[in-house]
Amino acid sequence: MPGVSSLPRSTPEDQGLSGAALDAFVVALDESEPEIQTVMLLQHGHVVLEEEWSPYRLADPHLLFSVSKSFTSTGVGLAIDAGLLALDDKVISFFEADELPETISDNLAAMTVRHLLTMTTGHSEDTVAALSRDRRMVKIFLGLDVDHEPGTVFVYNSGATYMLSAILQRLTGERLFDYLKPRLFEPLGITEATWQVSREGITVGGWGLSINTESLAKFGQLLLQHGAWEGKQLVPAEWYEAATSKQVPNDHQENPDWQQGYGFQFWRGRNNTYRGDGAFGQFVMILPDHDAALIVTSATGDMQAIVDTVWDHLLPALEGKEVTPVARPDRLELPPPTGPAPTGGDGQTYRFAENIVGLTAVRLDPDGTGTFSLLGVERDSDGPTEIVCAGGDWREQSSNGVLLDAVAPEVQRVVTSAYGDGDAFVATIRWLETPFVARLACRTADGQMTIDVNLNVSFGPTELTLTSE
Known part of the structure; x- marks a missing residue:
């Protein structure tokens, strides 16, 4: 037993x-x-x-x-x-x-x-x-x-x-x-x-x-x-x-x-x-x-x-049937997306109206890091939670941010990474206690930020575009 x-x-x-x-x-x-x-x-x-x-x-x-x-x-x-x-x-x-x-x-x-x-x-x-x-x-x-x-x-x-x-x-x-x-x-x-x-x-x-x-x-x-x-x-x-x-x-x-x-x-x-x-x-x-x-x-x-x-x-x-041996990978992993290092941003904070993603604000700094604010799980008592994204390997942090109203423990592990795609800062966020992964391609022009959001799985749309206020 x-x-x-x-x-x-x-x-x-x-x-x-x-x-x-x-x-x-x-x-x-x-x-x-x-x-x-x-x-x-x-x-x-x-x-x-x-x-x-x-x-x-x-x-x-x-x-x-x-x-x-x-x-x-x-x-x-x-x-x-x-x-x-x-x-x-x-x-x-x-x-x-x-x-x-x-x-x-x-x-x-x-x-x-x-x-x-x-x-x-x-x-x-x-x-x-x-x-x-x-x-x-x-x-x-x-x-x-x-x-x-x-x-x-x-x-x-x-x-x-x-x-x-x-x-x-x-x-x-x-x-x-x-x-x-x-x-x-x-x-x-x-x-x-x-x-x-x-x-x-x-x-x-x-x-x-x-x-x-x-x-x-x-x-x-x-x-x-x-x-x-x-x-x-x-x-x-x-x-x-x-x-x-x-x-x-x-x-x-x-x-x-x-x-x-x-x-x-x-x-x-x-x-x-x-x-x-x-x-x-x-x-x-x-x-x-x-x-x-x-x-x-x-x-x-x-x-x-x-x-x-x-x-x-x-x-x-x-069932005990014969199986042809295969070579296993040395490491089982889901690596971060690869691409050029993200370019620096303007350091401005761009705010977003209420949206189904739960994103409240984004700041892209000159050093090539991005800070994304998400609504907290306990909306009545917690303010936004910040998640930092930068180039390279997965960056682990804790978050009580909520994506698409997914309910999870108030504080959970997330990992992030980012790369540059032309004029876009592309951030990937994995909520490790859920299936959810978000890819956020951020572009700024004429005093506004536009974010193309791609979600790996969702009960609703998996692709949408957000524009700052």
Whole structure:
């Protein structure tokens, strides 16, 4: 059994695997189009592969996006085991009259906890965008039209997971994160976790959890062990059996590994696998036939490509098939962009109106460095945070700046670098506890600065232009 502080390590060969085959998998990840940041593989409860692509680190917390949903599912399972609720309890039964719409439709009245868990609430689209319009997210959700009979249509719905968190908070008197701390996080030795809280004071549930790669691997091992850890049954085995099984069909999804059925906040995949996954390539993938768990943090708009690499290169290794040896690079890294040294600026501070990037001001100094000010994570109490960019290797610093409203720990590691491209000062900023990378090409003329912004991944546009006031 894995220990609380860290998971045991083993050579691949001691667990019946070929080290050369795992090397070939790492090379395939390194050469693939998706940008891989960290990876960890467990087999038989032992870490047999752990890699980080510098400047990313396995030990850093990482924003998991919708992998958070699988942790929310765990909280629901614990609450059901404690007798606090049941799968077929009606959603409206947990809320007060002033939170409910004046007219309760038949479909809303029929919606149950089970429907929230299986993304079959009856809504025609994800409700999360609607919920973001106001701090009263519970009230908004309950007031939305429910177009279909609950249980009949699968529609991926992060708002449904938010409602599970809200229900648990009503029942337990504490936020989901706090409810899970003594029951899940502390027994697993997960101490670095943070989880976003909504403006109405509820753990958001469907997104917003940050933990490091090994902590996510511990969760994967807990799943493999059917909820048992260190001789204790932390989560009922029956819950994880149900949660990771196909509860509803989702054949209309676009990619093959998103068409294999959906459980209680877990995806089924090909090759008898299941997983929690999050936007831009965050994965905890469980391969029960091989007693294995794979953790990946990455930055990509093509998550299927990562899964395909697993089937093409890791699955044969787990099956013991012969693999042609390949030469691994001496160092796994994501180097800074290269180019001429940035030219000096005019030293003026250019300010920007409110924008979706969160950029407030930029100053390009004569010595070829640039200072970029970003809104702080806690907008009500923190002023702008400054990030300095200069030529050469990655420059590491701490920041509480926020890009594109991405929620992350208040202070996190960032690295920056810059180069010159004609009349442009081109800065690259990596937020190392998220997938996000920004490229900012700054030009000044006639007393104004124009910045062409390119983002590697985004829920909105990836390219836009900002002009100073």
